[in-house]
Amino acid sequence: MNEFFYTGLLQLADSPEQLAGVIAHETGHIAGGHLIRGREEMRNASAQAILGMVLAVAAGAASRNGQIAAAGMSGGQQIAERNFLGFSRSQEASADAAGMSFLDKAGISVRGMLEFFQKLAGQEMLPADRQAEYVQTHPLTQDRIENVRQHLEHSPLKDVKLDPKFYTMHDRMKAKLLGFLQPETALLRYTDKDPRLTARYARAIALYQTNQVGRALNLTDGFIIEDPDNPLFYELKGQILFENSRIEESVTNYKKANELLSNSSLLHEAYGHALLETKDPARLDLAIQQLLESNRLEDRVPVTWHLLASAWGRKAELAKDQQYDGMVSYALAEEAVARGADKEAGQLAERAMKVLPKGTPYWLRAQDIKLTTAPDADHPNDDEKHDKLKVGDRG
Template sequence: MINRAIARRLLAGFSAAFLILAAMAPAVLAQSRPLSLIRDAEVESTIRAYADPLFKAAGLDPGGIRVLLVNEDSINAFVAGGMRLFINTGLLMRADTPNQVKGVIAHETGHIAGAHLSRIQEELKNATIEQIIGLVLGGAAAVASGDGGAMVAGATLGSEIAKRNLLKYSRTQESAADHAGMSYLDATKQSSRGMLEFFEKLEGQEFLLGQNQDPYLRTHPLTTDRIDTVRAHVDNSPLSDAKDPPEDLARHERMVGKLKGYIWPLSRVEQEYPASDQSIGARYARAIALFRVSRMQEALREMDSLLADVPNDPFFQEQKAQILFENGKLAEALPLYTAAYNQLPDEPLLGLELAHVEIELEQPELTKSAIRHLEGVTTIEPRNARAWEFLAIAYGRDDNLPMAALAQAEHAMAIGDSEEAWAWAKRALEGLEAGSPGWLKANDIIAEAQMIKENK
């Protein structure tokens, strides 16, 4: 049985809006150090707004591609595990325009569509990789506290795999990805100028020693011929002077301000965004940076000014709710989380955050509401480990112990612990009605866990 003391321990340390997770991505840059990943509803939504039209232009299903944000100051983006696109926060914060980010995404989409990673060894396609990606996406690794400082090491790959430079493309593949990316930008009526500007940012690093280069250059060989080809396309394309739409410019300003607010120290944020700067991005960055050093009242004043300018903005509501939540004002945070979720009910992180505060308030009617919200989250992200963890708590408080056990089984499967999943699924079967959806799912988990055991 999941009692309240256990529930408190499970809920401790969860930062609602901005999650920093530590895990090892497969053979990233042929290094074997932990890689911290960020999950944030607004930033993910922004990247999706940029990327999905390009994925569609490439004939890819956007729903089948996962975009992951790497908390790393260097400029980099790469594809791993087939349909997974990783983008460094350093790249996003250094991009001057949305079009530059789109140029990088278009290029990486060319690698995906061209199956340029198909030579990766079979071990990078098996369950181990699925478990690692599940850890990253589901939040199974420990989550940072509000200041984003504390991290724990997650899953790691063997040194033999890590030593292989599996993500390094050939010049032929790079050229093919350039051509494909430019065609996707053309198809979506966007300029390729951002791709050229991004290459020009990196061009001066070609003569630096390898360890001083941004990692993008170490996996994506940049040649004069490639730059000349993109420049020729820009010089001759009727779309080269196409501008980013105002809504994308606004998204970019907010995304950059938010990332800097969470990642940079307050002193650097205040230097970049002095009080005289009353732009939305500046106020957003200051609000978040002030929140991170527990200056709640100042942070709330900045958020209130933003909400006065952009009333009912779901991500501003979410951010203000987080400030209140992290400062123990749960009852005040609840209506803001609810308002944000009601506007974006298909955004899983908002559903997760709303359910979190509902569980923390420890009211029976809110527990039932949390169950509904978490069931929605797990429908969208079936391997979201934290959602299953919260569901186990909520079901336990609702005295539905068989479903609590099933949620524990799902959580264990999401973090790659098939033996634990098998044990919890067996326990769930003892109280589930034969033939019910939960009973069927428990049997599926048992069968999957047994298959994993036999294949080890």
């Protein structure tokens, strides 16, 4: 649901300023407490940090399966759920006001917000089934557009443009999304006569998505030669190779991507996964290290915990050390938490605690999970439980 919401929205925005405008508006809903869970998160993070986080999500969009990287981001999920019902007009007005103030503080002109609203206004002429879902859930009025226009007229940031690098990022993001989600359309829009790097990037993704692996790799090799320091290109090449069972070569490419960009949870996970898939005992520790780093950067991704459980399981076989069995149960407990399966998480955590030496870091984390998922635990509502868990397992 949230994935659909984000990708649809990301594809609708024509420029990074428009995207910033719509994100600022969404952040306004969070700040205004229109989402129950959002209020708590807002207390702990500045508006700008949230804006930065959401922009980072946008930039990292369309991962391995065309999914959004931060599927586990509860704020985003809440927005999506709330959106399904639709916001009230007064909530829209207050989200706009807060959003414009975030943009001012971030030094971004509200022009993009205005343009995006005008674009949505055009959509309102369309029959309901052809409108973007966004239009139906965020009721747009002429007043809203007029308010943003007034703000723009009096703003010192009126004609300020974002740094060109954001335009490049935005172009690549749109190319990537289209390549993954609608490969046939991407191949029509970005023809082989189009020499731009963005166009070839979209084509490479679309070709690989439509099983034209050789041609996809040819293109990928071309833009790696042209821009050898871009981690995205090695990531794509690594992914194409991995999914076509060329594991050794994919390891090399993921390693390079991680050297060029060291703080991407997704890249660490992909590298760790590829290392694990080599089945080479000598590379098991490095695989575990990569998966732990991925979890440190973004800890609510079930698949990463699952991979870590597999890696520790192999470690248990090789090292004949019972402690690793406890770590497997612990990792599976975390995976269950990330999936929202509280009961299962509690049982797995309990099993982990029986095996792990009492008081060690993983034992303590397992205890946190057990306490916060217990059915008789003293928590008045789900939100509080969620927050406690978040604090608890970062240790």
